[in-house]
Amino acid sequence: xxxxxxxxxxxxxxxxxxxxxxxxxxxxxxxxxxxxxxxxxxxxxxxxxxxxxxxxxxxxxxxxxxxxxxxxxxxxxxxxxxxxxxxxxxxxxxxxxxxxxxxxxxxxxxxxxxxxxxxxxxxxxxxxxxxxxxxxxxxxxxxxxxxxxxxxxxxxxxxxxxxxxxxxxxxxxxxxxxxxxxxxxxxxxxxxxxxxxxxxxxxxxxxxxxxxxxxxxxxxxxxxxxxxxxxxxxxxxxxxxxxxxxxxxxxxxxxxxxxxxxxxxxxxxxxxxxx
Numbered sequence: 001x002x003x004x005x006x007x008x009x010x011x012x013x014x015x016x017x018x019x020x021x022x023x024x025x026x027x028x029x030x031x032x033x034x035x036x037x038x039x040x041x042x043x044x045x046x047x048x049x050x051x052x053x054x055x056x057x058x059x060x061x062x063x064x065x066x067x068x069x070x071x072x073x074x075x076x077x078x079x080x081x082x083x084x085x086x087x088x089x090x091x092x093x094x095x096x097x098x099x100x101x102x103x104x105x106x107x108x109x110x111x112x113x114x115x116x117x118x119x120x121x122x123x124x125x126x127x128x129x130x131x132x133x134x135x136x137x138x139x140x141x142x143x144x145x146x147x148x149x150x151x152x153x154x155x156x157x158x159x160x161x162x163x164x165x166x167x168x169x170x171x172x173x174x175x176x177x178x179x180x181x182x183x184x185x186x187x188x189x190x191x192x193x194x195x196x197x198x199x200x201x202x203x204x205x206x207x208x209x210x211x212x213x214x215x216x217x218x219x220x221x222x223x224x225x226x227x228x229x230x231x232x233x234x235x236x237x238x239x240x241x242x243x244x245x246x247x248x249x250x251x252x253x254x255x256x257x258x259x260x261x262x263x264x265x266x267x268x269x270x271x272x273x274x275x
Contacts, residue, residue, distance in 0.1 A: 008039055044084075157177070183224060201267070
């Protein structure tokens with residue numbers, strides 16, 4: 001199966017980001033992709049809650065979601081919208097960081113709200129408190145895409161291996177990890193964590209990423225690590241997109257999932273223990 005990852009350098013204006021994303025979807029289809037994946041916060045990379053409040057929409061009104069659903073239907077492809085920042089009706093005004101799996105008819109086959117919030121103090125000058133602006137989800141998701149069962153996760157989730165084991169034991173053969181990963185932790189942790197999650201689960205791990213310096217009209221600008229990855233169920237890096245924005249394609253053989261799990265059937269070897 002041919003898949004395509006879009007590596008974006010999104011700014012804090014969804015209207016400016018959408019044409020770039022749609023153009024890359026067209027390029028992916030022209031290269032034969034049947035499953036196209038975009039990164040976390042495809043519509044808007046921003047550290048400013050006031051800017052987010054001004055430019056984000058509720059799900060039913062979001063132009064990025066509508067346009068990408070139309071693109072999936074137009075090209076008859078599966079599309080993983082890594083995530084969108086969306087308004088909610090929560091009393092505290094927090095947003096949702098929501099991933100969408102869209103089928104070839106343009107219908108939403110599954111959606112997932114990021115469970116684990118990126119609340120960290122990386123250094124004296126770099127800290128994040130995602131939970132201040134986004135509300136966490138509370139439901140893990142495995143969707144049947146026909147060609148494979150797909151487990152949905154987002155970025156910081158990758159540091160919680162139990163979620164990935166649960167998804168694999170629930171039937172996932174592919175786990176998606178769209179991200180806007182820190183350039184500080186990226187060189188040390190990004191590839192290692194994704195390879196570990198693939199090895200532990202015997203899944204393909206597909207991780208489309210944001211990259212570079214992200215322009216901001218309000219608030220502090222962000223930088224992200226890039227290096228969108230595809231990792232095989234055996235833990236091999238099949239594709240590394242580097243740091244340039246754009247579209248990259250590769251082919252995967254879903255038979256590799258069964259072969260890896262047959263060689264090391266650890267998903268069936270859980271035992272009770274005390275601590």
